[in-house]
Amino acid sequence: MTGYPNLLEPLDLGHVVLPNRVIMGSMHTGLEDRAKDLPKLAAYFAERARGGVGLMVTGGYAPNRTGWLTPFGSKLTSGRQAARHRIVTDAVHAEGGRIALQILHAGRYSYHPFSVSASALKAPINPFRPRALSDRGVRRQITAYVDCAALAREAGYDGVEIMGSEGYFINQFLAERTNKRTDRWGGSPENRRRLAVEIVRRTRERVGNDFLIIYRLSMADLVEGGQSWDEVVALGKEIEAAGASIINTGIGWHEARVPTIVTSVPRAAFTSVTAAFKPHVGIPVVTSNRINLPQVAEEVLARGDADLVSMARPFLADPEWVLKATTDRADEINVCIACNQACLDHVFAKRKASCMVNPRAARETELQLLPTRRTKNIAVVGAGPAGLAAAVTAAERGHRVELFEADSEIGGQFGIARRIPGKEEFAETIRYYRRRLDLTGVKLHLGRRATVDDLAGFDEIILATGVVPRVPAIPGIDHPKVLSYVDVVRNGRPVGATVAVIGAGGIGVDVSEFLTTESSPALDLEAWKAEWGVADPTVAPGALGVPRPEASPRQVYLLQRKAGKIGAGLGKTTGWVHRAALKNKQVEQLRGVNYERIDDEGLHLTFGPKRERPRVLAVDNVVVCAGQEPVRDLAEDLRATNRPVHLIGGADVAAELDAKRAIDQATRLALTI
Numbered sequence: 001m002t003g004y005p006n007l008l009e010p011l012d013l014g015h016v017v018l019p020n021r022v023i024m025g026s027m028h029t030g031l032e033d034r035a036k037d038l039p040k041l042a043a044y045f046a047e048r049a050r051g052g053v054g055l056m057v058t059g060g061y062a063p064n065r066t067g068w069l070t071p072f073g074s075k076l077t078s079g080r081q082a083a084r085h086r087i088v089t090d091a092v093h094a095e096g097g098r099i100a101l102q103i104l105h106a107g108r109y110s111y112h113p114f115s116v117s118a119s120a121l122k123a124p125i126n127p128f129r130p131r132a133l134s135d136r137g138v139r140r141q142i143t144a145y146v147d148c149a150a151l152a153r154e155a156g157y158d159g160v161e162i163m164g165s166e167g168y169f170i171n172q173f174l175a176e177r178t179n180k181r182t183d184r185w186g187g188s189p190e191n192r193r194r195l196a197v198e199i200v201r202r203t204r205e206r207v208g209n210d211f212l213i214i215y216r217l218s219m220a221d222l223v224e225g226g227q228s229w230d231e232v233v234a235l236g237k238e239i240e241a242a243g244a245s246i247i248n249t250g251i252g253w254h255e256a257r258v259p260t261i262v263t264s265v266p267r268a269a270f271t272s273v274t275a276a277f278k279p280h281v282g283i284p285v286v287t288s289n290r291i292n293l294p295q296v297a298e299e300v301l302a303r304g305d306a307d308l309v310s311m312a313r314p315f316l317a318d319p320e321w322v323l324k325a326t327t328d329r330a331d332e333i334n335v336c337i338a339c340n341q342a343c344l345d346h347v348f349a350k351r352k353a354s355c356m357v358n359p360r361a362a363r364e365t366e367l368q369l370l371p372t373r374r375t376k377n378i379a380v381v382g383a384g385p386a387g388l389a390a391a392v393t394a395a396e397r398g399h400r401v402e403l404f405e406a407d408s409e410i411g412g413q414f415g416i417a418r419r420i421p422g423k424e425e426f427a428e429t430i431r432y433y434r435r436r437l438d439l440t441g442v443k444l445h446l447g448r449r450a451t452v453d454d455l456a457g458f459d460e461i462i463l464a465t466g467v468v469p470r471v472p473a474i475p476g477i478d479h480p481k482v483l484s485y486v487d488v489v490r491n492g493r494p495v496g497a498t499v500a501v502i503g504a505g506g507i508g509v510d511v512s513e514f515l516t517t518e519s520s521p522a523l524d525l526e527a528w529k530a531e532w533g534v535a536d537p538t539v540a541p542g543a544l545g546v547p548r549p550e551a552s553p554r555q556v557y558l559l560q561r562k563a564g565k566i567g568a569g570l571g572k573t574t575g576w577v578h579r580a581a582l583k584n585k586q587v588e589q590l591r592g593v594n595y596e597r598i599d600d601e602g603l604h605l606t607f608g609p610k611r612e613r614p615r616v617l618a619v620d621n622v623v624v625c626a627g628q629e630p631v632r633d634l635a636e637d638l639r640a641t642n643r644p645v646h647l648i649g650g651a652d653v654a655a656e657l658d659a660k661r662a663i664d665q666a667t668r669l670a671l672t673i
């Protein structure tokens with residue numbers, strides 16, 4: 001018996017028994033879009049089925065061209081396409097798994113000029129204005145859903161998930177915000193619900209009773225004009241009566257200005273919403289978002305918040321999540337740290353999704369971990385993310401690996417990142433690697449700055465020596481009030497009440513959050529809800545309240561030379577959250593500045609190419625976050641002795657917030673060395 005009795009309890013759904021309470025939530029990876037990628041998708045899902053997840057849901061497939069999220073994206077509209085999906089469903093079934101296909105009609109979120117919706121109202125996040133559907137047009141969309149579900153059945157899927165949340169087509173009919181119709185598809189709440197209910201009812205009629213219909217129901221829209229709680233509950237009841245097997249939780253429309261999945265969102269932040277909904281229906285209810293560890297999932301289920309938990313990104317990070325939980329190896333789980341860097345940010349950039357902490361995700365056929373044919377003695381220098389990934393992967397393949405780390409702890413800059421409020425999850429990656437070092441038998445030398453002599457006798461030398469903060473050439477940069485981000489965040493050097501942060505890249509943004517936050521809202525759900533204005537959905541429509549951020553203990557100025565926006569290099573899904581957080585904390589952002597000098601008076605600035613508008617910021621401290629320099633001394637020394645070296649991670653390319661590249665590069669090297 002493991003410590004997760006609720007999580008691992010089977011669920012009898014009549015015609016099928018799920019072996020546990022874990023669903024892998026829907027994620028569009030980009031492998032759905034082309035037939036030639038289906039074998040890769042099959043390998044991706046098969047690996048996760050082997051890992052023991054109870055039920056998986058594919059990324060969204062449009063039921064017709066108008067519902068396409070992007071032109072030539074994923075859709076399931078013909079028998080020929082359905083036949084090709086057999087490779088996916090057979091692979092999953094061969095591993096003893098179950099898989100449902102998600103039907104997602106994007107409505108006004110469709111990124112093409114032929115989009116349709118309830119009304120001709122443009123979404124704030126899409127330049128294309130949709131066409132309002134006629135009555136016949138609405139009926140044709142319903143038929144498309146039903147046909148798509150029938151094709152999914154023909155393709156061997158165990159069910160479908162009807163995507164009714166996140167602001168997509170069905171939501172656009174449900175909410176007053178986007179449905180201004182006066183016919184039988186709009187006006188009253190009953191009329192607005194008609195589309196969703198008809199889709200489920202007619203799908204059940206068509207597919208029969210031995211096929212799962214999951215309905216993803218938006219329980220908290222998090223936008224003005226969203227559904228009231230009474231409407232949410234009434235919808236749930238009607239969806240159940242129409243024949244759904246399971247109701248899944250959807251949180252927040254894409255256009256909402258409340259973060260719902262980034263790393264600063266507390267774990268299991270929205271399960272109370274599912275808990276409020278669950279008593280109103282008799283079918284099993286799934287909860288979702290930011291559940292990443294077995295103990296978190298277990299607590300959610302033990303509290304009775306839901307019958308099942310859906311985890312999406314955690315299965316990118318670790319396909320064996322369930323297997324490890326079941327076999328008392330939770331400490332071996334590679335935890336999703338909710339960075340979005342290789343998954344959602346890739347999808348938004350029209351790249352195929354993967355995972356920062358698991359570069360093999362959705363690359364299973366390409367990046368295979370095969371035992372080495374010739375065991376080598378390998379030295380890895382530096383136990384940051386790059387060195388750790390290289391060391392454990394090489395050792396897992398059968399090499400003898402020694403890892404040298406100058407610091408007294410492993411983790412490199414992740415040891416700094418984890419101290420940023422809202423980035424505590426980064427500690428999980430360090431924990432994961434610590435465990436994997438033990439399991440793979442890597443010989444770790446902590447507190448040992450490797451020298452050329454230490455590296456004699458190894459067949460291969462991998463240098464992952466990382467970076468050091470760059471010191472900009474500003475007059476007065478050696479003034480005692482000047483500190484580096486390492487001094488402040490890692491070494492805990494005292495900082496005064498007014499501070500200027502030089503450099504508004506990812507680290508400058510993080511340091512500003514560090515300086516303006518006393519206790520991390522990510523660890524305090526109520527404080528986080530207050531900061532972002534997340535209210536009780538049973539009282540406030542759409543769960544929208546008034547944001548009330550805690551006052552900052554400091555006045556912080558965040559400065560950059562460039563005129564563009566702060567944190568411009570941050571991902572699309574995370575950058576806006578950081579910018580909004582800094583605004584909440586009244587961090588003054590100054591762009592297009594020239595740093596003239598630093599002295600007892602403070603930081604002297606001018607603005608623009610003509611060095612105009614001189615201004616002195618009378619600050620107690622200046623914290624420098626002005627980029628990094630690669631640490632390559634050892635590489636140069638080794639090359640001078642004609643020893644070949646592999647340079648990886650920050651030591652190879654000193655870019656900010658670049659762990660994704662570092663881990664990917666390290667893993668690929670170790671898989672071939």
Ligand SMILES: Cc1cc2nc3c(=O)[nH]c(=O)nc-3n(C[C@H](O)[C@H](O)[C@H](O)COP(=O)(O)OP(=O)(O)OC[C@H]3O[C@@H](n4cnc5c(N)ncnc54)[C@H](O)[C@@H]3O)c2cc1C
Nearest residue numbers: 382384385386406412413417449450466649650657658659
């Ligand atoms: C505040 C902060 C927030 C961040 N947030 C993110 C984020 O959200 N996303 C992201 O992708 N990245 C983020 N990063 C950057 C990320 O941490 C780095 O890109 C990543 O750590 C680079 O990995 P690395 O292994 O190449 O180098 P490092 O992490 O710099 O590790 C290098 C290691 O080598 C050791 N070393 C150096 N020389 C020797 C020697 N001669 N012998 C032995 N050991 C040696 C060092 O002590 C160090 O531990 C953040 C960084 C900071 C500081």
Ligand SMILES: Cc1cc2nc3c(=O)[nH]c(=O)nc-3n(C[C@H](O)[C@H](O)[C@H](O)COP(=O)(O)O)c2cc1C
Nearest residue numbers: 025026027028059060261289290311312313343344
């Ligand atoms: C790369 C990516 C793609 C996604 N695509 C879909 C999708 O096609 N349909 C959907 O309902 N949700 C999609 N989601 C949202 C997830 O299903 C889930 O709600 C979200 O990631 C939060 O859960 P998690 O914290 O367990 O990842 C996607 C999420 C990610 C990260």
Ligand code: SF4
Nearest residue numbers: 336339340343355356
């Ligand atoms: S890239 Fe980041 S958010 Fe996405 S699955 Fe991996 S760890 Fe999680």
